[in-house]
Amino acid sequence: MATSQRPPGHDLIVVGASVRAFACSAARAGWTVHAADLFGDADLRAVAATTAAVGGCGESPYPQSLVAAAKALPAAPWCYTGALENHPDIIAAIAEQRLLLGTSAAAASAVRDHARLADLLQTAGVGFPDTFPTPAHVPRDGTFLVKPRASAGGRGIAVWDHDSRGREHDAHVWQRRMVGESWAAAFVVSHTGAARLWGVSRQLVGLDWCHARPFAYCGSLDLPLSLVPPHVRAAVDRVGNTVATAFAPLGLAGLIGIDLVVDPSGNVHVIEINPRPTASMELFERSTGESLAGVHVAACGGHVPALSARGPGSTIWGKAVLFAAHDIVIDAERLASLQRACLPLTADETTWPVLADIPCVGTAIPAAAPLLTVFAAAADHARVLGRLRHRAAAIDAVMSAGEPTRH
Numbered sequence: 245m246a247t248s249q250r251p252p253g254h255d256l257i258v259v260g261a262s263v264r265a266f267a268c269s270a271a272r273a274g275w276t277v278h279a280a281d282l283f284g285d286a287d288l289r290a291v292a293a294t295t296a297a298v299g300g301c302g303e304s305p306y307p308q309s310l311v312a313a314a315k316a317l318p319a320a321p322w323c324y325t326g327a328l329e330n331h332p333d334i335i336a337a338i339a340e341q342r343l344l345l346g347t348s349a350a351a352a353s354a355v356r357d358h359a360r361l362a363d364l365l366q367t368a369g370v371g372f373p374d375t376f377p378t379p380a381h382v383p384r385d386g387t388f389l390v391k392p393r394a395s396a397g398g399r400g401i402a403v404w405d406h407d408s409r410g411r412e413h414d415a416h417v418w419q420r421r422m423v424g425e426s427w428a429a430a431f432v433v434s435h436t437g438a439a440r441l442w443g444v445s446r447q448l449v450g451l452d453w454c455h456a457r458p459f460a461y462c463g464s465l466d467l468p469l470s471l472v473p474p475h476v477r478a479a480v481d482r483v484g485n486t487v488a489t490a491f492a493p494l495g496l497a498g499l500i501g502i503d504l505v506v507d508p509s510g511n512v513h514v515i516e517i518n519p520r521p522t523a524s525m526e527l528f529e530r531s532t533g534e535s536l537a538g539v540h541v542a543a544c545g546g547h548v549p550a551l552s553a554r555g556p557g558s559t560i561w562g563k564a565v566l567f568a569a570h571d572i573v574i575d576a577e578r579l580a581s582l583q584r585a586c587l588p589l590t591a592d593e594t595t596w597p598v599l600a601d602i603p604c605v606g607t608a609i610p611a612a613a614p615l616l617t618v619f620a621a622a623a624d625h626a627r628v629l630g631r632l633r634h635r636a637a638a639i640d641a642v643m644s645a646g647e648p649t650r651h
Contacts, residue, residue, distance in 0.1 A: 254549050255293075256345075256541070257317050259310050259338070260325030261396070262614075264288045264601050265526040270537035274549030278320065280313040282306055283614075286579075286602045294318075311337045321345045321546055323498075323537075327396030329356060329519050345544040347519040348495025355491055355500075355517040356393075358417060368486040370479055371513035373420040379404065382418045389421050389459070395516070397523070398449060401459035422515070424507035428464065428524050431484040432543045435497050439488035441481055442499070442539065443528035444472055446625070448564060453636050455567040457612060463564035463632070464524035465625050466531045479512040480504070487517060498540040499525060523565070530561045530596055530621075559592045559621040562628035565601075566615045566636055569644070574607045578642055582616075585638035592621040598635075615643070 256275040258267045263281040270277050271291035279288055284297030294317060298309040311334060314322060321343040328335060332349035339349065347355075354360065358375040365372045374388075382388050384406045392400040393415055402408060404418055426447040432440045448454070448463035456462035469477070483502055501522035503515040521540055529536040538548045579602070586598045600617040609615055618639065620631035 254547065255318050255320035256537070257314060257320050257322035257342070258325065259314055259322060260328050260520075261306075262523075262601065263325050265523065266323065266325050266521050266537055266540075267292055268600075269526065269529055269535055273535045273538045275537065278317040280310055280317070281325075283601070284604070286604045287597070287600055289604070307331050307334050310334055314338045315341055321541075323521075323540065325521055326518065326523065327394070328352075330394035330396065343546075345541050345546045346498050347500070348497075351491050351494040351496040352519045354494050355487065355496065355519050358419075361514070361517065364486060364490055365483065365514055368482045370483050370486075371511060373422050373513060373515070375417050375419045377417060379418050384408065387421055388418050390416050390418055392416055397461040398459040399457075419515075422505040422507065422513050424505040424513070427467070427504040427506055428522065429480050429484065429502045429504060430522065430525050430528060431488065431500050431502065432539055433484075433488045433492060433496055433498060433500055434543050435492060435545060437489045437492035439484040441469070441477075441484055442534070443467075443525065443532065444469060444480065445524040445527060447503070447524065451564075453633055454564055455569045455612070455615075456565070457567075460567075461523065461565065462567070463562065463617075464527055465562040465628055466527040466560050468531070468560065473510060476506060476510060476512060483512070483514055491519075498544045499536070501525070524563075527561045527563060530619075559590070559623055560625060560628055561592075561619060561621050562625070562632055563600075563617055563619045564632040564636055565617050566639060568609045568611050568613050568615045569640060570611050572609050572615075572643055574603045574605055574609065576605050578645070579605060581642045581645075582639060585642050586618065586635050590621055593619070596621075615639075 254275050256270050257278045259280045261282050263279045267277045267279045268291050277292045278294040279292045280296040280298050282299040284295050289295045296313045298313050299306050323345050329352040332353045336349040362372045386403050386405045388404040390402050390404045426449050428445050430442040432442050444467045445464040450456050450458045451462050454462035499521045501518035505513045542548050598619045618635045620628050622628045
C-alpha cells in the first residue's frame, strides 16, 4: 500500500477491478481519494492519497482481498466500479464497515438475474435475447454465445458451436447472439427511482488493432444524444425508467450502465445491466463537463465538494483499451516515449490526458492483459477512430522496440 501526503478534504474510498477513471474524476472534483484495485497504475497513484493494488494470490485473493484493504483505509464513504457486481458478498461485507454510495448487494444481484430481467423488459416492450441456464436445448450452430455468469468486459464469452468444450454449466449462461451495433447507455438513478439518461456510447469490441480477444470490450465512442435516432432514444429511456422503478426499492442508485445491441432495423435489445459506473462513462465527463464522480455521489445522496464547471467540449471523444501483444516489462524509456507517440494533439486533447491506466515502471504485463488506455477527440466518429488507430500503432511500436522478432 502506497500513501502520499495530500491536503485535507473530503475523503472518498473507491474499490473495484480498475478504479482509475472514477478516482481521477473524484480527485478533480475535490475529494481526497483512497483507492484499491487490481493494478495500482501510475496515474491512479498520482491522484490518490492512498493506493492499494490487491491482485496478489495467497489466502485472500481478489476480490476477497478488497474487504481487508477497505478496512485498512480511513473512515469514509465508499464507491465501487467493475466488476464487483459479480460479488455481492464482497459489497455486503464492505458496506457493513462504512457508508456505501452506490447500488446495494441485493439490487446488484437482482439486476443480474436474467430471467427476472427478461420478464421486466418484456413489459417495457424492449427486447432481451433468449437466455438459458443450461445448454440442454441450445443449438450448437453459432447462433448462441456461452457467457460466464460473472461476466465483465466481454471476458470469457465464446460462440457456442460444435467446437465448444470445457464449459462449466453452473458457471455460465447461453444467450442468443444478437446482430447489430453494440451500444451502452449511462443512467443516473436516484434513490426515489427517478432516472436520467446521461450519455450514450458505441462500444468497440474485439478489435485486432487493440490486440483484444473476440468479444472483449476495448473502448468506446461518445454518441451525442442529439444524434441518437428518436425511436432509439425513446426505447433506451423506457429501459432506464423501467429498470430504475423496479430496482431502486432494492437499493439501485447512482450511475448504472446498460449494454445494448441496436439491430439493423433499429430495434433495441438489452444485453445486461451493470449497476455501477462503467468504463465508457469517463467520456461523458469530457463531453458534457459534468463530473463523473460528482454525478454518481449526488444521486446516492452523498456530499459533493463544490465543483467548478468545465463546460461541454466541442468535439466527440473516444477511447481505446490496448492489450499487450506480447509479454513485456515496462521500463522508464518506454514510458517516456508514450506521450510523444500520441502527438500531435488537437486543442480539445490538450485539456485532458490522452493516456491513462499507465503502468508503473517495472510492471510485468503478460500477453493479452490490459496495457493502457488511449484517447482521441475529433469532429466525427471516423476521425476519432482514425486518431485512435494511429496512436495505437505508435504505442505498439514503442512497446515492441528492442523486443525479439516473433514468428
